[in-house]
Amino acid sequence: MSPVAAPPGQFVYRKFQEGVLPPNFCPAYVSSVKRAPRQPLVPLPQTISELTGPIFTPPESVQSVDLTKGAHGAALGERILVGGRVLDEDGRAVTGTLVEIWQANAAGRYLHASDQHNAPLDPNFTGGASFLTDAKGRFRFETIRPGAYPWRNHPNAWRPAHIHFSVFGPAFATRLITQMYFPGDPLLPFDPIFNSIRIQAVRERLIAVFDWDATVPEYSLGYRFDIVLRGRHETPMENKP
Amino acid sequence: MTEAPKPGPLTVSPNLLVTSYQTVGPYFKIGLEALYRNDLTNPNTPGRIVEVAGAVLDADRVPVPDAVLEIWHADSSGRYMVQPQVKPFDDTFVGFGRVPTNEAGQFQFRTIKPGPIQANGPDIQAPHILVSVFMRGLLYRLITRIYFSDEPGNADDPVLRSVERHRQGSLIAEADHGRPDRYEWNIYLQGENETVFFEL
Numbered sequence: 001m002s003p004v005a006a007p008p009g010q011f012v013y014r015k016f017q018e019g020v021l022p023p024n025f026c027p028a029y030v031s032s033v034k035r036a037p038r039q040p041l042v043p044l045p046q047t048i049s050e051l052t053g054p055i056f057t058p059p060e061s062v063q064s065v066d067l068t069k070g071a072h073g074a075a076l077g078e079r080i081l082v083g084g085r086v087l088d089e090d091g092r093a094v095t096g097t098l099v100e101i102w103q104a105n106a107a108g109r110y111l112h113a114s115d116q117h118n119a120p121l122d123p124n125f126t127g128g129a130s131f132l133t134d135a136k137g138r139f140r141f142e143t144i145r146p147g148a149y150p151w152r153n154h155p156n157a158w159r160p161a162h163i164h165f166s167v168f169g170p171a172f173a174t175r176l177i178t179q180m181y182f183p184g185d186p187l188l189p190f191d192p193i194f195n196s197i198r199i200q201a202v203r204e205r206l207i208a209v210f211d212w213d214a215t216v217p218e219y220s221l222g223y224r225f226d227i228v229l230r231g232r233h234e235t236p237m238e239n240k241p
Numbered sequence: 242m243t244e245a246p247k248p249g250p251l252t253v254s255p256n257l258l259v260t261s262y263q264t265v266g267p268y269f270k271i272g273l274e275a276l277y278r279n280d281l282t283n284p285n286t287p288g289r290i291v292e293v294a295g296a297v298l299d300a301d302r303v304p305v306p307d308a309v310l311e312i313w314h315a316d317s318s319g320r321y322m323v324q325p326q327v328k329p330f331d332d333t334f335v336g337f338g339r340v341p342t343n344e345a346g347q348f349q350f351r352t353i354k355p356g357p358i359q360a361n362g363p364d365i366q367a368p369h370i371l372v373s374v375f376m377r378g379l380l381y382r383l384i385t386r387i388y389f390s391d392e393p394g395n396a397d398d399p400v401l402r403s404v405e406r407h408r409q410g411s412l413i414a415e416a417d418h419g420r421p422d423r424y425e426w427n428i429y430l431q432g433e434n435e436t437v438f439f440e441l
Contacts, residue, residue, distance in 0.1 A: 013441075016259065020258075020259060020261055021261060021262060021380075021381050022261065022262060022263070022380035022381055023380065023381075024379055024380055024381055024383070026380060029264075029378070029380065031264075031377050031378030032378045032379065032380065033300075033378075034299040034300040034301060034303070034378070034430075034431065035299050035300070035305065035376060035377075035378035035379060035430050035431070036378065036379065036380075036430070036431065037383065037430055037431055037435055037436070037438050038431055038432075038435065039408075039435050039437075039438075041438050041439055041440035042403065042404055042437055042438070042439050042440065043403075043439070043440050044384065044386075044400065044439035044440060044441045045399075045400070046441065047358070047366060047400075048321060048358060048359075049313070049314075049315070049321070049358065049366070049369070049371050050371065050441055052313075052321040053313060053337075054313065054335060054336070054337035087257065089257050089258075089259055090257070091257055100272045100273060100275075100276070101272055102268065102269065102271040102272025102273070103271075104268075110268040110271060111271060112267070112268040112270060112271055114267050114268065114307070115267075115268060126271065127271050127272075128271040128272045128274075128275075129272070130272070130275060130276075164263075164265065164266065164268075164269065164272060166265075166269075166272060166273060172313050172371055172373070172441075173441055175311070175373055175382065176260060176262060177262060177263070177264075177265050177375060177382065178260055178261065178262055178263045179263040179264075193263055193264055193380065194263070196263075196380050197261045201258055202258055202259075202261050203261075205258050205259075205260055205261065206260070206261065206263065226260075227260045228257050228258060228259050228260045229259070229260070230259055231259075
């Protein structure tokens, strides 16, 4: 028992169950071999340092969360709507939390100096945005369905289409960066990054759900992607009268 | 389309399995650059301004040019500023920074040295900075802490003391004797002197 564990009456965040987190050292994902630590992780108690985190307040004007309208016109590709909620494991909405996203364009190319994939850039698509969840934990953005793209992990390696998500949640302990995939993508069974998560149901949580309710007639398909952050354990009160 | 998109229905997903992590990959700048902050100070922030600089190195001591560090720490009185913040450089102290490495794998940030933190009961945590490390090749963030070499309180810090003595040094930024207020702290991802990373 650590001397700096949360005092009685406060809460701590639940531990991740075995197999939920990908291992950092994952030889099938070649970049991990020289970068992942090999020593066992040291347990860190949840102190005030880990139980707090930055809070971001909304900008004064409503942010336009539409990645499809570029400086010179509409971005090319299949327009989609992506919406969902940020929740905790108990289903509580995580409100007003900052979400950042980034993705490749329809051709599978990122607007980034290191991306040398021989596919066109789109002058009307940057692929980056950020927004806060609303009072019910909801978010929603309009974008272009990203393309698959090749990478050099192994011969003829292709990343399945994905959108990167960064979510803060209420504390340092809840910080999450992940990727959203698309249902039915034939590349998913072959992707070492997706398959680094051992538990199938946990992997599948990263696949967005096609959503008729969010699909806008004559306009675009909708996808739903809910993000579930760690829930809390209340620590029992000691010395109750 | 003339109408704003309507929010979807509020059904809770049937299975509240926690969402797992995936790597940030090589192109995170597109989404994360807007919040890059390597100077957390402003003229109204009380406290001693310090600079922490170092490099991120892989198993072969090759510098990692595509890492991003996030830092979170208390103010000079040991308090975390969790009140809403709009502007990064207004007259309050946020305590959050996001710092990418450069082509040489180096990073540096300027901030206020945090104060000691009242932990629980009689315990006091020595001044420290929490760090999340993200990069291509890491499927899950690495978590570590930065302590300061000139803090007598380190000897009694409960987290430092929970680490094997011969590895504690990896968590301590060394004061630069030539340049006061500058500390050096490197991240060794693997191999000899591997930095201590935590499970939270």
